[in-house]
Amino acid sequence: MIFQHVNGYYPFRMRKGSKYLWFLLVVIAFMVLVPSGQVTAQEDRFELVLRVLPGYYYREITAGEESTLYLAISNIGNQAVKDIRLISDHPRGWHVDLRPDSIDYLGAGSSQTIDVSVTAPSGTERGEYTLTIVAEASQTRTATSTVVRVESAFSLWLWIGVGLAILVIAIFVMVYLRLGRER
Amino acid sequence: MIERVHEHIIGELGTNTRTDTIFVLTAILLNLITLGINSGIASSNNNGTQTIVMFTFVVLIIVVNLVAEIGLIRGRQMRKKLLDGLLKMYRDQGVEGYYDPTLLSDYTTRYNLFMLAVLVTGLIAIVIPFIIR
Numbered sequence: 001m002i003f004q005h006v007n008g009y010y011p012f013r014m015r016k017g018s019k020y021l022w023f024l025l026v027v028i029a030f031m032v033l034v035p036s037g038q039v040t041a042q043e044d045r046f047e048l049v050l051r052v053l054p055g056y057y058y059r060e061i062t063a064g065e066e067s068t069l070y071l072a073i074s075n076i077g078n079q080a081v082k083d084i085r086l087i088s089d090h091p092r093g094w095h096v097d098l099r100p101d102s103i104d105y106l107g108a109g110s111s112q113t114i115d116v117s118v119t120a121p122s123g124t125e126r127g128e129y130t131l132t133i134v135a136e137a138s139q140t141r142t143a144t145s146t147v148v149r150v151e152s153a154f155s156l157w158l159w160i161g162v163g164l165a166i167l168v169i170a171i172f173v174m175v176y177l178r179l180g181r182e183r
Numbered sequence: 184m185i186e187r188v189h190e191h192i193i194g195e196l197g198t199n200t201r202t203d204t205i206f207v208l209t210a211i212l213l214n215l216i217t218l219g220i221n222s223g224i225a226s227s228n229n230n231g232t233q234t235i236v237m238f239t240f241v242v243l244i245i246v247v248n249l250v251a252e253i254g255l256i257r258g259r260q261m262r263k264k265l266l267d268g269l270l271k272m273y274r275d276q277g278v279e280g281y282y283d284p285t286l287l288s289d290y291t292t293r294y295n296l297f298m299l300a301v302l303v304t305g306l307i308a309i310v311i312p313f314i315i316r
Contacts, residue, residue, distance in 0.1 A: 126316070157225075161313025165306050168245055172252060172302050179256045 046139035047077035048084065048106070052146045053113070060149045064122035069146065073103070073135055074111040081106050081137045086114060089132040095119040096131065118148060126152045185272065192269050196262065203258040207297050210251035214304040217244050221312035237316075241309055248305040252298055259294040263287060 053070040061067040075081050084103040088096040097117040106112060118131065127150060134143040217240045224233050266287055273279040 155316075157313045157316040161310045164241060164245075164313075165310050168248070168306060168309060169302070171245070171249060172298075175249065175252055176256065176298070179253060 044079045045077040046079055046081055046137070047075070048081060048135055048137070048140050048142045049074045049076050050133060050135050050142045050144040052144060056146065058147050058149060060151055061118060061120060063120045063124040063126075063150050063152050066117055066119045069116040069118060069131075069148075071114040071116060071133060071144065072111050073106065073114060073142075075106045075108055077140070078108050079139075080108055081139060084135050084137045087134045087136070088116070089134065090118075091120075091124075091129050093121045093124075094129075098133070120148075120150050124150050124152070126150055126155065126157075185276075189269070189272060192265050192272075196265050196269075199258055199262050199265065203255060203294075203297070206251045206254040206258070207301060210247055210301040211304050213247050214244060214301070214308040218304075218308040218311055221308065222315055225312040225316035237312060244305050244308050248301055251301050255294055255298050255301070259291060262290055262294075266290070 050071060050073050053072055056069040056071075059067065059069055073084070073086075082105050084106060086098045086101050086103070088098060090096045095118075099115040099117070103112060114133075116131075116133065120129070129148050129150060130145050131148050132143055132145045134141070136142075221237050221240050224237050227233065270279065270282055270284060273282050
């Protein structure tokens, strides 16, 4: 109805209004089409996230015994990541085994669990140690750290403390028996 | 004269009580302070200097507890002597019926308990930091 002419001519007002209408249509079309164009032009994003599963952070392990931690690697990018290598950075002398130690293909939005077997040498001193796991592919790289608390299977310090306590008790009893007699 | 002697004995007993209280409180307080310090040292990073400091405090605990124990033993003996004298005086004056001699054994038990309290806090102050470490 808007474009209907009267006697073969567009009335002046109608012709001017139709120009505005066309302009409006073009603007709307631009607004609709441009965002979808942006989506199609979005860059490929390769992004991995590595995290320690809940309950496995600040894990207590015993020196000389194997313990297992669990991590999850997630691909939060929009492209699949191929040939991911998993490497551990750990204190010297420790044995850290990652299963799997490489991932051939991790699709966008998918995750995988990684088992980390940790063995601290028998003589490891009691304390907190940092374990870092790195996941790297040709396109991206990520890392995460966790604190491992080592408890010694045999604590020399504990026995020193017990020995001192026995010594103190012995001294007390000796002094009491020697001096404590009623005179 | 006997009244002066009586006052003197009572004064000595008061001094003896104060001295023993100081021994017990000082020993227990020092044990608890040392427990805190050594626990702090034990839970921090281990190195040679900290180990030396820790052992120095352990020696301090042993010495102070030993001094407290000897002091308490001597205090108990002194109290017994003073009370024996007092009791003899009462007996001479014919008023011994007002003083129950079983109080002497009660004092002995009390002193033993004080010594036990000092010993146990001392042992805790020594052992706990080594357990933490």
